[in-house]
Amino acid sequence: MATGHRPVMLEEAVAALQLGPDDFVVDATFGGGGHSRRILDELGAGGSLVGIDRDPEAAGRASGLLQDPRFEFVSGAYDEALWELVEEGRGADAILFDLGLSSFQVDEPERGFSYVMEGPLDMRMDPRSGVSAAEFLNTVEAGELARVLSEYGDVPRAEARRVAREIVRRRPLEVTTDLYDAVRAAVGWKERGGNPAKRVFQAVRVRVNDELGGLRRALDAAERLLTPGGRLVAITFHSGEDRLVKRFISEREGRCVCPPELPVCVCGARPVFRRGVVQRPSARDIEENPRSASARLRAAIRTAEPPGEDA
Numbered sequence: 001m002a003t004g005h006r007p008v009m010l011e012e013a014v015a016a017l018q019l020g021p022d023d024f025v026v027d028a029t030f031g032g033g034g035h036s037r038r039i040l041d042e043l044g045a046g047g048s049l050v051g052i053d054r055d056p057e058a059a060g061r062a063s064g065l066l067q068d069p070r071f072e073f074v075s076g077a078y079d080e081a082l083w084e085l086v087e088e089g090r091g092a093d094a095i096l097f098d099l100g101l102s103s104f105q106v107d108e109p110e111r112g113f114s115y116v117m118e119g120p121l122d123m124r125m126d127p128r129s130g131v132s133a134a135e136f137l138n139t140v141e142a143g144e145l146a147r148v149l150s151e152y153g154d155v156p157r158a159e160a161r162r163v164a165r166e167i168v169r170r171r172p173l174e175v176t177t178d179l180y181d182a183v184r185a186a187v188g189w190k191e192r193g194g195n196p197a198k199r200v201f202q203a204v205r206v207r208v209n210d211e212l213g214g215l216r217r218a219l220d221a222a223e224r225l226l227t228p229g230g231r232l233v234a235i236t237f238h239s240g241e242d243r244l245v246k247r248f249i250s251e252r253e254g255r256c257v258c259p260p261e262l263p264v265c266v267c268g269a270r271p272v273f274r275r276g277v278v279q280r281p282s283a284r285d286i287e288e289n290p291r292s293a294s295a296r297l298r299a300a301i302r303t304a305e306p307p308g309e310d311a
């Protein structure tokens with residue numbers, strides 16, 4: 001029952017990418033290609049775009065764009081694809097991350113991402129590799145599961161422990177409604193604060209796809225790949241990924257950490273990125289596309305400084 005994906009913060013993202021006609025651009029999260037199509041509209045004949053997605057179904061959606069000689073699609077994880085571009089010696093003028101899931105993925109019960117439709121507990125963006133949500137939930141130790149729920153889903157600690165114990169008690173879990181029912185049994189139904197299953201499903205998905213590890217490695221690659229003046233734009237959808245992007249940029253802003261009594265900087269502060277805009281979707285965007293409600297766009301500009309040592 002795929003319904004299509006409406007790109008989030010499309011105009012804001014394109015503005016922050018500051019595209020020039022001959023730019024080489026990377027759309028690290030192709031999805032349904034909404035941002036990619038718009039980027040190609042902005043580029044001239046000398047520009048080019050690489051779209052990346054680890055979901056095998058995204059490759060099919062990208063096939064229509066392959067007639068455009070400026071477009072190339074890479075099927076795989078964005079951290080690996082970006083590091084390959086670095087190793088090939090390429091230099092990008094702009095990189096976009098529109099993180100999380102596409103509506104194609106959420107609206108397809110067989111993928112197991114939705115807590116409102118029954119389907120197998122899979123949740124892998126690339127179902128050809130890695131461990132499914134069911135395999136993870138049926139083998140993880142309760143303490144580790146509680147940590148995953150509170151760290152990746154912001155589930156309050158006491159609630160995370162109750163949910164983890166209930167999941168372990170109900171094993172084996174096979175379908176999404178098994179997980180949903182475990183959450184309901186552990187924490188009941190809350191009038192306020194949203195459906196508690198939402199955060200639990202998010203946490204499991206983030207863990208199963210190693211979303212934060214992949215993003216960290218991808219940002220390190222982006223630091224190397226962007227040419228001086230290159231633009232990094234990331235649209236995040238939950239606090240874990242937003243914190244990661246925010247910290248990545250602020251750690252590279254090269255703020256001087258010398259004691260204030262020193263007359264000149266001796267700490268060697270060298271900004272690798274300059275912070276750009278931070279934006280939220282407009283009330284109208286949220287009304288037209290409720291899935292954009294938690295989005296936050298962060299932009300940064302690469303300076304000419306060499307990458308940091310840990311990059």
Ligand SMILES: C[S@@+](CC[C@H](N)C(=O)[O-])C[C@H]1O[C@@H](n2cnc3c(N)ncnc32)[C@H](O)[C@@H]1O
Pocket residue numbers: 005006007008028029030031032033034035036052053054055058076077078079098099100101102125214215
């Ligand atoms: C929110 S959607 C992108 C939507 C897209 N901007 C559009 O307008 O259609 C995020 C996409 O990123 C992909 N994705 C998430 N993490 C990824 C990763 N580590 N490597 C490659 N693709 C990833 C997902 O499979 C999904 O298709």
